[in-house]
Amino acid sequence: MVASQAPAFLQIKDVVKDFSGVKAVNHVSIDIAKGEIFALLGSSGCGKTTLLRMLAGFSSPTSGKIILNGQDLEGLPPYLRPINMMFQSYALFPHLSVEENIAFGLKRDGMPKDQIAERVEKMLKLVQLGKYAKRKPHQLSGGQQQRVALARSLAKRPQLLLLDEPLGALDKKLREETQIELVNIIEQVGVTVVMVTHDQEEAMTMASRIAIMSEGNILQIGAPSEIYETPANRFVADFIGNVNLMDGTLIDDNPDHVIVECADCKHYVGHGITGTEGMAVSVAVRPEKIHVTREKPDGEYNHVRGTIKDMVYFGSHTVYHIQLGSGLVFKISESNVSRHRDDPLTWGDEVWASWTPLSQVVLTQ
Amino acid sequence: MSPQAVLTQLRNSKLLSGRSAVIGVPYVWLLVFFLLPFLIVLKISVSEMETVHFKDLLTYKDGLLQLTLKFSNYEFIAEDPLYFKVYLASLKYAAATTLFCLLIGYPFSYFMARAKPSIQPALLMMVMLPFWTSFLLRVYAWKGLLGENGWVANLLEWLHVDHLLLALGVIPALGKFMNSPFSLVLGMTYTYLPFMILPLYANLAKMDLRLLEAAADLGATPWTAFWKVTVPLSKAGIIAGSMLVFIPCVGEFVIPELLGGPETLMIGRVLWDEFFSNNDWPMASSVAVVMILLIIVPLAIFNKYQAEAQEARS
Ligand SMILES: Nc1ncnc2c1ncn2[C@@H]1O[C@H](COP(=O)(O)OP(=O)(O)OP(=O)(O)O)[C@@H](O)[C@H]1O
Ligand SMILES: [Mg+2]
Numbered sequence: 001m002v003a004s005q006a007p008a009f010l011q012i013k014d015v016v017k018d019f020s021g022v023k024a025v026n027h028v029s030i031d032i033a034k035g036e037i038f039a040l041l042g043s044s045g046c047g048k049t050t051l052l053r054m055l056a057g058f059s060s061p062t063s064g065k066i067i068l069n070g071q072d073l074e075g076l077p078p079y080l081r082p083i084n085m086m087f088q089s090y091a092l093f094p095h096l097s098v099e100e101n102i103a104f105g106l107k108r109d110g111m112p113k114d115q116i117a118e119r120v121e122k123m124l125k126l127v128q129l130g131k132y133a134k135r136k137p138h139q140l141s142g143g144q145q146q147r148v149a150l151a152r153s154l155a156k157r158p159q160l161l162l163l164d165e166p167l168g169a170l171d172k173k174l175r176e177e178t179q180i181e182l183v184n185i186i187e188q189v190g191v192t193v194v195m196v197t198h199d200q201e202e203a204m205t206m207a208s209r210i211a212i213m214s215e216g217n218i219l220q221i222g223a224p225s226e227i228y229e230t231p232a233n234r235f236v237a238d239f240i241g242n243v244n245l246m247d248g249t250l251i252d253d254n255p256d257h258v259i260v261e262c263a264d265c266k267h268y269v270g271h272g273i274t275g276t277e278g279m280a281v282s283v284a285v286r287p288e289k290i291h292v293t294r295e296k297p298d299g300e301y302n303h304v305r306g307t308i309k310d311m312v313y314f315g316s317h318t319v320y321h322i323q324l325g326s327g328l329v330f331k332i333s334e335s336n337v338s339r340h341r342d343d344p345l346t347w348g349d350e351v352w353a354s355w356t357p358l359s360q361v362v363l364t365q
Numbered sequence: 366m367s368p369q370a371v372l373t374q375l376r377n378s379k380l381l382s383g384r385s386a387v388i389g390v391p392y393v394w395l396l397v398f399f400l401l402p403f404l405i406v407l408k409i410s411v412s413e414m415e416t417v418h419f420k421d422l423l424t425y426k427d428g429l430l431q432l433t434l435k436f437s438n439y440e441f442i443a444e445d446p447l448y449f450k451v452y453l454a455s456l457k458y459a460a461a462t463t464l465f466c467l468l469i470g471y472p473f474s475y476f477m478a479r480a481k482p483s484i485q486p487a488l489l490m491m492v493m494l495p496f497w498t499s500f501l502l503r504v505y506a507w508k509g510l511l512g513e514n515g516w517v518a519n520l521l522e523w524l525h526v527d528h529l530l531l532a533l534g535v536i537p538a539l540g541k542f543m544n545s546p547f548s549l550v551l552g553m554t555y556t557y558l559p560f561m562i563l564p565l566y567a568n569l570a571k572m573d574l575r576l577l578e579a580a581a582d583l584g585a586t587p588w589t590a591f592w593k594v595t596v597p598l599s600k601a602g603i604i605a606g607s608m609l610v611f612i613p614c615v616g617e618f619v620i621p622e623l624l625g626g627p628e629t630l631m632i633g634r635v636l637w638d639e640f641f642s643n644n645d646w647p648m649a650s651s652v653a654v655v656m657i658l659l660i661i662v663p664l665a666i667f668n669k670y671q672a673e674a675q676e677a678r679s
């Protein structure tokens with residue numbers, strides 16, 4: 001990697017948070033550029049909220065540094081940080097109306113009254129809640145409350161916006177609608193965002209870059225497509241989307257291709273890897289990159305044979321579960337491009353599954 | 366309709382359902398233990414006293430049904446400045462006590478609610494502990510503590526607090542603390558403090574602390590967050606505690622008797638005299654009715670707030 005010319009907008013430098021011996025956040029370093037929407041993605045308890053709370057200033061790192069726009073945030077209490085957070089539970093003030101909630105932060109800055117009113121009106125318009133200005137939070141639906149929380153956290157025009165599971169309290173359908181709306185609003189305002197989620201679809205749709213966390217460690221940082229198509233290790237491959245993982249041995253290592261022998265097949269992988277012949281590796285193939293046929297494909301590589309154990313029709317695509325000789329169950333997702341397949345497959349059919357040499361990823365760890 | 370059908374209908378009607386029974390219990394309680402006695406007192410207050418017992422309100426003689434309501438007691442209360450002064454004094458001392466209970470009780474409840482959860486039960490226990498000794502004894506003990514050479518009196522003198530108290534006009538002379546407005550309010554504050562602390566603690570303990578984080582995040586210092594978030598959100602607790610202190614203080618009899626002085630005549634004492642010295646039950650009842658009305662007004666305000674808070678929570 002080339003040494004970056006200017007230091008990043010937000011630098012998280014080797015941050016550790018130790019809770020009486022348990023490292024909830026373990027030597028995490030992330031650089032985030034101005035204007036970026038960055039997602040921390042990981043399963044429950046991996047330390048996402050802990051990291052976010054250190055950014056907001058509610059707790060301080062055991063060691064490490066957090067630098068925002070060149071300023072070291074160490075020792076700076078939350079109320080002095082140019083950072084605002086949208087809480088998972090929204091944490092709207094129940095005794096204040098929608099507009100008073102939004103004005104709360106502005107009043108603390110001692111902004112003149114007329115400017116506050118102007119800003120509040122603008123924020124209400126942004127989140128389309130103009131009609132609800134006088135209502136109390138409990139008189140709003142979950143989705144409306146979420147937008148009030150967003151408006152409140154954006155009202156002060158923070159340098160950094162933190163979102164903790166921003167859409168966690170919404171049902172699936174509303175969540176999908178809101179994701180896009182949220183990104184639109186954030187882009188209109190042009191604020192840098194660090195968001196936390198355990199919903200990978202949410203991270204994929206909203207973020208420009210994602211960090212995958214597990215047990216306090218960052219496993220991989222990259223754009224959504226990078227993480228999906230070239231996962232760095234087994235955990236990431238398995239965590240993001242569906243994947244077929246096959247353990248095998250590297251038997252032929254060439255600069256432009258490698259061959260991996262697994263229990264069910266031999267893989268011809270169309271790119272080189274850093275490894276040595278004889279080492280144990282895993283090969284990951286995504287279900288949608290696999291093709292099912294009745295006839296045996298040509299060649300000796302990249303196909304397996306099995307029986308259809310299960311098939312689920314999803315409308316746009318069909319998912320097949322194929323039992324292989326080794327006992328492994330192979331997941332295949334075929335998109336239904338035409339309305340009828342010429343030779344409909346069904347339970348118990350013997351089939352072949354095949355893929356192209358560039359669709360696998362070889363994982364060495 | 367057959368008796369069977371009537372029974373089923375009764376059973377299905379709201380009247381007999383378990384739900385209305387549960388809701389009904391407090392109403393029955395209020396009816397039997399508040400409204401009925403109040404009506405009896407009200408009746409006595411407008412009755413005419415004969416040597417031993419009261420005349421009936423309704424008399425029937427020579428085909429004439431007569432309802433006699435004697436309002437002269439109320440007129441008397443309205444006209445005699447003594448009563449007005451005493452009512453005012455009662456309200457004043459009750460209000461002062463409520464204020465001091467709030468000033469002491471709020472920080473106390475606040476730190477109790479924010480203390481480590483493991484020590485909260487112990488703190489709560491300490492608040493209740495005084496209830497284990499007789500209330501009379503505890504109030505009586507203040508006579509010794511504040512009397513001549515009582516150590517509290519000595520301490521106050523040593524700190525020159527008596528100069529301040531004298532300047533405020535709440536003690537009769539330097540070094541003399543007993544039988545003064547000061548000793549009265551001190552005794553009542555001491556006695557009623559737990560009634561302020563308990564509802565406040567219950568309220569503050571269940572507050573969502575994330576709201577304070579949200580306030581800090583939006584730029585509020587801890588001090589601002591306290592006044593803008595914690596205090597408004599504990600309004601229901603403040604009102605509940607204040608009512609629990611204010612209402613019994615207005616009619617308090619024992620504490621003014623033991624700790625009060627000649628200038629701290631409160632309505633409880635007047636009631637006692639009317640009942641037991643003058644034996645004028647109608648007059649005593651009238652005094653009591655006016656007192657209840659004085660108390661019911663703040664209570665109604667409290668109820669209105671409670672209803673609002675309830676609505677806000679749901
Ligand atoms: N105040 C604390 N004291 C001790 N341990 C804590 C504390 N806060 C969090 N932890 C621990 O740190 C780990 C990470 O917690 P954290 O809340 O950051 O998880 P998370 O990734 O946000 O999970 P979720 O998706 O469930 O919200 C957990 O194992 C948790 O038990
Ligand atoms: Mg969390």
